[in-house]
Amino acid sequence: MARMAAKDRREELIAAAIRVMVRDGVTKATTRAIVGEAGMPLGVFHYCFSSREELLQEVITRLTDSSVAKARDVFTAEDDDLGARITKTLLAFWEGVELSPGEHQVGYELTHYALRQAGFEELARRQYDHYLEVHQEFLLAAAESAGIRWTVPLPVLARYLNAVLDGVTLCWLADRNSEHSREVLRLTGEHLLTLAER
Amino acid sequence: MARMAAKDRREELIAAAIRVMVRDGVTKATTRAIVGEAGMPLGVFHYCFSSREELLQEVITRLTDSSVAKARDVFTAEDDDLGARITKTLLAFWEGVELSPGEHQVGYELTHYALRQAGFEELARRQYDHYLEVHQEFLLAAAESAGIRWTVPLPVLARYLNAVLDGVTLCWLADRNSEHSREVLRLTGEHLLTLAER
């Protein structure tokens, strides 16, 4: 194996771990499966990570950050009215789900893993803190650029939005009913519109 | 160990498995942990079940059925108007979540387990089919007794309701913000009311 800095190897292992998890699920992401995916000998693992948990922790934060960043990229269009902007954003989110269901699935699996792992509960909490924050940012930006204000407290509205998206995704992962899922998002978009006032 | 019919032992093992899962999570529910919880010797397990998967399958259907039954019990009050009925039902559901978070958590864990396990995808699909069906029943019964009709197709509305409940639960499992969670449910209830017409 070509010589490589431990830092770089960490990154490759994290990436390999995510690939394995997306393909086979979190529980199948063993140390051996991960180094296998990365094409490295087993011994490398504990030279780069003190434990499997340390890698998992890293994976959780990376995946959350990337989800949040991806979501933030979505709401950059400023030239639409409120209705169009909401619709576009919800559908853009949904495209992301249908395009890579595995990533979202892994997100949920990691949440439940963290909720059960002693000392990891905080990670699950932070995960949802970030999600809520990004939704709140979106709602705030949309309101400002449209010159309206929300008739419902922003944290509550953000949680509502987060809940619908999570719930629709979860249900779709099980039954793959894309048509109904989109209808629910459309319905939610219309609902949000009624919660804005000048 | 007292002599017991294999059928009866199966039931006790299923119940013990559910207890272990609620307490420690699905992944910790090993054959040894389960028979330990049931106070039986290890050998019993494969006398009653051909495999661990067979037990898991049984647990999934039992837990789904019990959730559905519990949900059905909630919407029996016929004497309220539509708004009161919706509010009562949503809050009753929420009481169930806060009262036994572990059970709901296990529900999600089993869904993700089933989605990853070859040959179990159908079980996850059926799980959500049942959930959607029960929500649809509720919406239909509420509409009939209130003399209204829904302006949104029933399957879509049921999916919407299911999504909000799932999403709020999931988020609450992570951050335990009860106040905001209730606010989201209140908001959803009000929204549903606007989707009814005479």
Place this chain on the structure above:
DNA sequence: CGGTGTCTTGGACGCTCGACCAACATAACG
């Protein structure tokens, strides 16, 4: 050059897991 720190590697450890079985105990029934 030699020495020191960094990286590489294959193998081994102790443990837990699902599964299996032979030997035994108890019931059911002619």
Place this chain on the structure above:
DNA sequence: CGTTATGTTGGTCGAGCGTCCAAGACACCG
């Protein structure tokens, strides 16, 4: 009673797991 069916038990198997380590290879620097 004897035979057959059913249930009980402790031990054991092989596989896979996270973790660790000694020995070597390589790079850098005085």
